[in-house]
Amino acid sequence: xxxxxxxxxxxxxxxxxxxxxxxxxxxxxxxxxxxxxxxxxxxxxxxxxxxxxxxxxxxxxxxxxxxxxxxxxxxxxxxxxxxxxxxxxxxxxxxxxxxxxxxxxxxxxxxxxxxxxxxxxxxxxxxxxxxxxxxxxxxxxxxxxxxxxxxxxxxxxxxxxxxxxxxxxxxxxxxxxxxxxxxxxxxxxxxxxxxxxxxxxxxxxxxxxxxxxxxxxxxxxxxxxxxxxxxxxxxxxxxxxxxxxxxxxxxxxxxxxxxxxxxxxxxxxxxxxxxxxxxxxxxxxxxxxxxxxxxxxxxxxxxxxxxxxxxxxxxxxxxxxxx
Amino acid sequence: xxxxxxxxxxxxxxxxxxxxxxxxxxxxxxxxxxxxxxxxxxxxxxxxxxxxxxxxxxxxxxxxxxxxxxxxxxxxxxxxxxxxxxxxxxxxxxxxxxxxxxxxxxxxxxxxxxxxxxxxxxxxxxxxxxxxxxxxxxxxxxxxxxxxxxxxxxxxxxxxxxxxxxxxxxxxxxxxxxxxxxxxxxxxxxxxxxxxxxxxxxxxxxxxxxxxxxxxxxxxxxxxxxxxxxxxxxxxxxxxxxxxxxxxxxxxxxxxxxxxxxxxxxxxxxxxxxxxxxxxxxxxxxxxxxxxxxxxxxxxxxxxxxxxxxxxxxxxxxxxxxxxxxxxxxxxxxxxxxxxxxxxxxxxxxxxxxx
Numbered sequence: 001x002x003x004x005x006x007x008x009x010x011x012x013x014x015x016x017x018x019x020x021x022x023x024x025x026x027x028x029x030x031x032x033x034x035x036x037x038x039x040x041x042x043x044x045x046x047x048x049x050x051x052x053x054x055x056x057x058x059x060x061x062x063x064x065x066x067x068x069x070x071x072x073x074x075x076x077x078x079x080x081x082x083x084x085x086x087x088x089x090x091x092x093x094x095x096x097x098x099x100x101x102x103x104x105x106x107x108x109x110x111x112x113x114x115x116x117x118x119x120x121x122x123x124x125x126x127x128x129x130x131x132x133x134x135x136x137x138x139x140x141x142x143x144x145x146x147x148x149x150x151x152x153x154x155x156x157x158x159x160x161x162x163x164x165x166x167x168x169x170x171x172x173x174x175x176x177x178x179x180x181x182x183x184x185x186x187x188x189x190x191x192x193x194x195x196x197x198x199x200x201x202x203x204x205x206x207x208x209x210x211x212x213x214x215x216x217x218x219x220x221x222x223x224x225x226x227x228x229x230x231x232x233x234x235x236x237x238x239x240x241x242x243x244x245x246x247x248x249x250x251x252x253x254x255x256x257x258x259x260x261x262x263x264x265x266x267x268x269x270x271x272x273x274x275x276x277x278x279x280x281x282x283x284x285x286x287x288x289x290x291x292x293x294x295x296x297x298x299x300x301x302x303x304x305x306x307x308x309x310x311x312x313x314x315x316x317x318x319x320x321x322x323x
Numbered sequence: 324x325x326x327x328x329x330x331x332x333x334x335x336x337x338x339x340x341x342x343x344x345x346x347x348x349x350x351x352x353x354x355x356x357x358x359x360x361x362x363x364x365x366x367x368x369x370x371x372x373x374x375x376x377x378x379x380x381x382x383x384x385x386x387x388x389x390x391x392x393x394x395x396x397x398x399x400x401x402x403x404x405x406x407x408x409x410x411x412x413x414x415x416x417x418x419x420x421x422x423x424x425x426x427x428x429x430x431x432x433x434x435x436x437x438x439x440x441x442x443x444x445x446x447x448x449x450x451x452x453x454x455x456x457x458x459x460x461x462x463x464x465x466x467x468x469x470x471x472x473x474x475x476x477x478x479x480x481x482x483x484x485x486x487x488x489x490x491x492x493x494x495x496x497x498x499x500x501x502x503x504x505x506x507x508x509x510x511x512x513x514x515x516x517x518x519x520x521x522x523x524x525x526x527x528x529x530x531x532x533x534x535x536x537x538x539x540x541x542x543x544x545x546x547x548x549x550x551x552x553x554x555x556x557x558x559x560x561x562x563x564x565x566x567x568x569x570x571x572x573x574x575x576x577x578x579x580x581x582x583x584x585x586x587x588x589x590x591x592x593x594x595x596x597x598x599x600x601x602x603x604x605x606x607x608x609x610x611x612x613x614x615x616x617x618x619x620x621x622x623x624x625x626x627x628x629x630x631x632x633x634x635x636x637x638x639x640x641x642x643x644x645x646x647x648x649x650x651x652x653x654x655x656x657x658x659x660x661x662x663x664x665x666x667x668x669x670x671x672x673x674x675x676x677x678x
Contacts, residue, residue, distance in 0.1 A: 070649065096648055101524035104648040105531065106373035109397055120455065121520035125532035132396045142517050235512070 023114065028156055030137035031120065032127060037135045038114050040158040045108050045134075047118030048100045049078035051141055055150050055298050056117070057094070058085055061157035064093065065111045067100040072257070080296040083254070084304075109133050117156065142232075145206075146213040146297050166299045173306055174217050180314035184219040187313065188246035188321060190226055190281075191215065193233075196256065196263040198270030200235050203244060207232035210301035211250060211294050214309060222246070238272035242279065247321045248313065249281045254292035261289050284319040288312050350618035350626065357615075357629040361410050364636040368406040371644045372397065400534070408533035409639040409653065410632035411541040412594040413604055415548075417631020419590035420605020421612070421624060422552065425559050426583035429493050431665070433606035434591035437496025440602070441503040442473030443595035444526060448507050451522040452514035463540055466596030467589075473499060474588040528599040528654020530639045537597045544593045548586050549628070553621060555582055560620040601654045603661020604631050610664070634660075 023038040045065040046053035053066035068078045068089065076096040081087045089096050095111055098104035103126055108116065116136040118127060130136040137156060141149040147167070154163035178184055191212055193202040205226055206212050221227075225243040236244065251268075253261045268275050268287075276282035294305040312318075331348040370381055374397045380390050384398045416434065423432040434440045446469025447462055477499055481491035507526075511519045558579040561569040566576050594601070612618075612626035635653055638660075642651035 098648050098650050101520055102527070102529065102531065102650040102652060104373050104643070104650050105401055106397055107648040109393055109401070110374045112393065119517060121517040123521055123524050123532055125534065126524075129401065129532055129534065132400050133393075140517075142515060231515075233516075 028135075028137065030152075030156075031140040031143070032124075032136075032138035035135040035137060037137070037156060041115040041156070043111060043113045043115070044157060045097060045111055045113040045116045047097075047103060047116065047122050050080050051119060051149070051297050052117050052139070052153065053078055053094065054080060054085060054087075054296065055153050056157055056159075057087060057092070058298050058300060059154055059157060059159040059162050061153075061159050064113060065095040065097040065108060067098055067103060068096050069099065080293050080298075080301070083291070083293040084296050084298055084300045105129055105133075115156065117153070141297070142207065146209060146302075149297065150299065163299075170299060170302055170306070171217075173303070174214070177306060177310045177314060178218060180310065181218070185221055187248070188221040188223055189215050189248045189250060190223055190244045190246045192236075192244070192249060192251045193255075194251055194264055194267045194271065196259045196267050198267030201238070201241070201268070201271050202233055203229070203236045204233045205229040205231075209295035209297050210305045211290060211309075214302055214305040215250075218309065238275075241272045241275050245279045245321060246281055247286060247318065249279065249287045251287065251289050252292050252295060253289045255295075259292070264289055280319075280321055286318055286321075346622060347616065347618055350616040350622045353616040354622065354625055354629065357626060357633065360633040361629060361636050364633060364640055365406045365410065368409070368636065368640045369398065369402050371640065372402060373647045374401075404535050404538050405530050405533040405639065406636065407538050408541060408597065409530045409636045411538070411545055412530065412598050412601065413608075413631035413633070413635025414628035415541065415545055415590040415594040415631070416601050416604040416635070417608030417627045418549070418552065418605075418624060419587045419594070420607075421609035421627040422559075422583050422587040422590070423605065424609055425562060425620075426580050426587065427490075427492050428562075428565070429490065430610065431606070432493060432496075433603060434587065434595075435600055435602040435605065436500065437493060438473050438477060438500030438503055439470045439496075439588055439591045440595050440600040441500045441507070442469040442471075443467070443592050444600050445469055445503050445507045445510075447525060447596065447599075448510050448522045451525070452510045452518040455515075455518050463593060463596035467592040470588050470592030470595065473503065474584060478584065525599045527652035528601045528657070529642075529650070529652035530598050530635075531643065531650060531652075533598070541593060541597055544589065548589050548593075549624075551582070552586055552624060555579060555586070556619075556621040556624065559583065563620070599652075599654060601635060602658040603665060604634055604657050607657075607661055607664050608634060 023040070023042070025036040026039050028035055028037045042062055043064045044056060044061055046056060046063055047067050049066050049068045053063050056063050066078060068076050071077055076089045078088055078094075087094075095107065097107045097111070100121060101123070103122075105126065108130065113134045116130050116134050118136065118138055120138060120140050120142060122138065127136050127138060139149060139152050144152060150163060151160075154160045181187070191204040191208050193204065193208065203226055204212055205222065206216065223244055223246050225240070251264060253259050253264045272278070279287070281287055290305070290308055293301055294308060295301065332346060370376075370378055374393070376394055376397060380394060381398055383390060384394055389395050419434045419439070420432065423434065423437065424430055443466035446465045450457060450462065450465050477492060477495045480499070481495045483491065511522060558569070558574040561572040561574040562576065562579060564572070569576050591605070608630040609627045611630050612623055616626060618626060634657065638653040638656035642653050642656050
């Protein structure tokens with residue numbers, strides 16, 4: 001009898017020690033090919049914090065390692081982690097495995113992952129190396145868009161049910177907000193991204209994470225010059241700033257530690273002196289700076305963006321833009 | 324030094340004394356000492372990393388004993404090829420600089436200063452950003468083409484009726500290098516952001532994704548180019564005295580110079596294609612080799628290669644292990660060391676009136 005117990009115990013230990021061998025697998029086609037991946041992965045390493053680790057963690061997937069960033073004091077952090085989900089390396093079991101473009105492959109191997117997930121930003125040669133550790137999937141978030149990327153991450157981590165529940169709630173909330181606003185297609189919005197130094201103004205037609213997904217879901221219009229962009233985003237000329245005028249112009253603060261609301265507004269002035277006089281949105285107080293997490297690629301980011309846009313558009317009066 | 328002021332030398336002769344090789348004793352001692360450097364760095368590299376593997380486990384793994392698949396991967400697939408690649412890339416970049424300096428008779432010549440590395444970089448960034456669907460295995464060939472095109476352009480632009488001017492070669496190289504870097508920046512700024520991110524990692528000059536395929540590429544090209552260089556070394560020695568003297572000594576000056584440029588470009592292009600641009604190795608190593616031991620051209624090249632291997636091997640080891648899991652690309656560390664050396668050389672060349 002004792003021997004039987006010993007055998008069972010050893011089998012259990014072996015199963016825990018080598019989850020990859022004990023797991024049921026299935027086929028999954030990612031951007032870099034088709035792989036056999038665990039049906040319910042137990043140890044996932046994310047090769048990007050904001051785009052991969054946060055949405056996985058939010059879904060309850062077992063993330064054991066993630067690429068991240070280093071702050072001015074030399075501390076590791078996950079971009080948007082504390083803002084969006086209240087998580088970081090210090091208060092979770094997630095290990096730092098290098099910068100997203102300078103990964104420590106040995107640190108990843110030491111975590112014994114059964115699934116590794118990166119994107120097209122990861123060096124193809126590193127992806128090949130990582131295949132020797134565990135199936136390494138490239139999820140092309142640029143091509144998929146935010147929602148399809150979240151769906152793909154939910155799918156590979158075996159959390160599709162959790163995602164669908166939360167996504168359905170989000171869509172219900174979007175419908176509620178649209179009901180408050182009325183004809184959303186009659187309202188135009190421009191999405192901008194300005195760094196505190198004011199060197200360049202980036203304008204987004206699409207692809208700016210949660211906020212651009214939300215504005216699209218709400219059915220907002222865009223200024224003709226922005227809608228006509230062939231790429232997702234463009235670096236804008238200061239001389240053409242009036243082409244961005246709309247009912248609302250959105251920008252961000254807190255995307256870096258020095259990006260305070262004042263610093264970002266000052267940066268617009270540095271970039272295009274007298275910009276506020278050129279834009280009726282600014283004259284009417286309808287240039288809205290949102291906190292950085294609203295462009296993060298998570299369901300939490302989408303919900304936050306929805307609350308903020310609802311507050312600014314449906315929750316108060318505004319002066320419509322007239323050409 | 325012997326009593327009459329000539330460095331002590333040993334002469335190696337072939338059995339029938341048809342070939343004799345005269346080598347300075349100090350040069351041989353330095354070369355043997357330097358050989359220990361890359362070997363020692365390789366040993367430390369093999370036993371250091373974020374994945375904890377005991378020394379005896381590494382030894383057993385190297386002997387072919389599989390302790391675990393993970394340790395096999397770490398030692399055989401990550402550390403070993405990375406260590407060899409770092410040494411080979413260092414030797415190749417150093418030799419490229421050494422040969423360029425000889426061909427142009429300018430002690431500041433370096434593949435990263437005269438645009439050859441930038442040509443490779445622009446070609447690879449173009450591939451990564453504009454044609455992401457193309458196989459990344461094409462990278463070495465594309466980089467090679469980029470470097471060759473830049474070298475041909477510099478050569479053509481610096482050519483005068485009096486023939487190729489070395490100072491024009493350097494100045495054209497620096498100008499073209501700035502122009503090419505601007506094109507690369509445009510691609511990185513306006514290209515799809517994810518592609519630009521992937522290219523940026525490579526541009527920092529890192530050995531972190533080295534594979535056995537890269538070892539094979541670097542090793543085979545190194546062997547061919549180094550053998551060609553050795554065959555050329557006698558004529559290169561004559562070129563040290565200037566073109567007129569070399570012509571007088573019977574060296575086919577134009578041919579030798581063109582061959583040297585082709586070999587220098589080859590070394591830099593292949594090395595850059597695998598790990599990205601590594602600045603200043605080609606500048607530092609030949610100078611350091613000269614100061615360590617006065618030697619003939621052949622031995623000087625050997626010393627240069629060994630110093631390059633040591634420099635990049637150390638840069639990679641420090642970059643990946645000193646602050647792990649933070650990874651500092653080797654290219655950043657070589658530039659950190661290289662810039663002050665470059666300034667020092669500039670100051671010295673101004674003081675002595677040489678260039």
